[in-house]
Each structure stands twice: as C-alpha cells, then as structure tokens.
Amino acid sequence: xxxxxxxxxxxxxxxxxxxxxxxxxxxxxxxxxxxxxxxxxxxxxxxxxxxxxxxxxxxxxxxxxxxxxxxxxxxxxxxxxxxxxxxxxxxxxxxxxxxxxxxxxxxxxxxxxxxxxxxxxxxxxxxxxxxxxxxxxxxxxxxxxxxxxxxxxxxxxxxxxxxxxxxxxxxxxxxxxxxxxxxxxxxxxxxxxxxxxxxxxxxxxxxxxxxxxxxxxxxxxxxxxxxxxxxxxxxxxxxxxxxxxxxxxxxxxxxxxxxxx
Numbered sequence: 299x300x301x302x303x304x305x306x307x308x309x310x311x312x313x314x315x316x317x318x319x320x321x322x323x324x325x326x327x328x329x330x331x332x333x334x335x336x337x338x339x340x341x342x343x344x345x346x347x348x349x350x351x352x353x354x355x356x357x358x359x360x361x362x363x364x365x366x367x368x369x370x371x372x373x374x375x376x377x378x379x380x381x382x383x384x385x386x387x388x389x390x391x392x393x394x395x396x397x398x399x400x401x402x403x404x405x406x407x408x409x410x411x412x413x414x415x416x417x418x419x420x421x422x423x424x425x426x427x428x429x430x431x432x433x434x435x436x437x438x439x440x441x442x443x444x445x446x447x448x449x450x451x452x453x454x455x456x457x458x459x460x461x462x463x464x465x466x467x468x469x470x471x472x473x474x475x476x477x478x479x480x481x482x483x484x485x486x487x488x489x490x491x492x493x494x495x496x497x498x499x500x501x502x503x504x505x506x507x508x509x510x511x512x513x514x515x516x517x518x519x520x521x522x523x524x525x526x527x528x529x530x531x532x533x534x535x536x537x538x539x540x541x542x543x544x545x546x547x548x549x550x551x552x553x554x555x556x557x558x559x
Contacts, residue, residue, distance in 0.1 A: 315360040316351050318377050318459040323350045325381025326450060329389045331437050350447075358454035361461075373459065380453060380555060383472065384446065387551040390479050391543050395433045397483030399426030405494045406525040407518045429486070436537055442544045449548050457555050471554045482543065490528040494521045 324347055327333050333343060402408075403423040437443065484491070497520055505513035 312355075315355055315358075315459075317374070318360060319351045319354050319358060319454075320347055321374055321377040322381040322450065322453070322459075323347050323354075325378040325383075326385045326446070328382055329385030330443075330446065331388055331392055331434060332443065334385065334389070354451065354454075358451060359458055360454075361458050377459060379468075380457065381450070383468070383554055384449060384453070384548070384551045386472065387475065387547040387554075388442075388446065388544065390476060391482065391540065391547055392430055392433055394479045394482035395429040395486055396426045397479060398487035399423055399429040401483065401487045402490055402494075402525060402529075405491055406522050408522070432533070432536065433540060436540045437544065440537065440541050440544070442541075445544065445548055449552060453552070453555060456552075468554055475550060475554075486539075489532045490525045493528045494525045497521050497524050 327343055327347065332338075333346065400423050403425040406425070408424050498517070501513050501517045501520065504511060
C-alpha cells in the first residue's frame, strides 16, 4: 500500500516551476551582457541556467495553474519574453557604446582599422571594440550582474509565472527605448566628437589663411591625438555615467513589465 504522503507528491508542480524559471533565465541570457557573448560555450550557458534554476526554485513563488496545452505554450513564450526584456534593455547600452565608437572612428580616422569583435565574432571598428570592452569591464566592476539577478528574482514576485501577457504596449515601449541607442551613443562620444569637430574648424581656418601649409596631411594626425587625449580625460567619469545608465535600464525594464501586471 502506497503512503498518502507519496500520493500527494506530484512532479508536475516541480517540473512547471523548473521550466518557467529556466525559460525566464534563458531569455535573460540571450541578450545579457557577457554571457550572451558567442565566445561563451553553449554548455557553459546551459550549466549556468541549470544552476540558477536550482538556486531560484526554493525562493521564487510559482502559483498553481490549470491550463490547456495551448495555454502552456503561451505562458512559456511570455516567460521567455520577460527575460528577453531585461537582457535587451541592458544590451542597448552596449549597442550605444558600439555606435559611439563607430562615430568617433570615422571622425578620428580610425574607420579603416578593424579587429575581431568578441561579441559578434565579426570585424568591427577598433574604437567600437574598445568602447564595448571598457563598458563590459565597468559592468562587472560595479557588480551590475548582481543587480540583474536581483531584478530577475523580484520579477517573480510582482509578475508571477502565468500572469504575464505579451501586449503591443510592451513591444511599443521596447522599440521606443531601442531608439534611445542613438542619443546615448552621441552622449558617450560627445566630448571627443566636439573636440575633433572644433579642430576641423580651426584647421579649415588655418588652411584658408595659409594655403601653403599642408593642413590635409597634418589634420588627421591632430584630430587623432586630440580625440584620444579627450577620450582618456573623460574615462574617469565613465563608471558614474554608466552606473546611472545601468540603473535606468533595469528600472525601465521593470516599468515595462509592470505595464500589465
């Protein structure tokens, strides 16, 4: 005779919790800085997902659900979307840094110098790779990855599994936030960009006043050196600047998820 306690033990709630937590974590890792890198082996990512599921399963609430097979599929997609939202908002900052590097690369004469980008595994401008690498180092130095994990855990409390609905309003907010990549990229590149543009005007006036001077040959070197000096001088303010941007990204992702919670 089977004891009543064993009859009451069901694997369905355990599997449902593991699947929903795993889907939300997997969605986050699709775009999360660092672990979404193509250089990270797929087995390492899978092991990290399993580890997070094991750690989160005892502490996050998973309400009982009685839905059809089609309903389970819809819930799974919504759980994946929640993780994707958090990861995308953070990846927008790295995209903005890459855009800033591309703009400065053309302005400072580095557009022809390329190197392998560890994020995309493709040839990218040197300054783009430099910006992304520095921002990634700041990301880990400030323990932002811990902020992300706390935001992921808190999402299970204000948006439990099965209660999220993918709406056009959420997609609209996500696309609207993506458009801020250009503004943020210009803000990152602004100091060196303004300095090199001013240098262009000064060199243009010098070339007009003294046509015999080889301004075209000297101008590119002057802009490169000036841009690098300004870039080095402004790097001291990067930790505070990007800390604010990471905080905003996590807050905006939570606000987006709260739209229909």
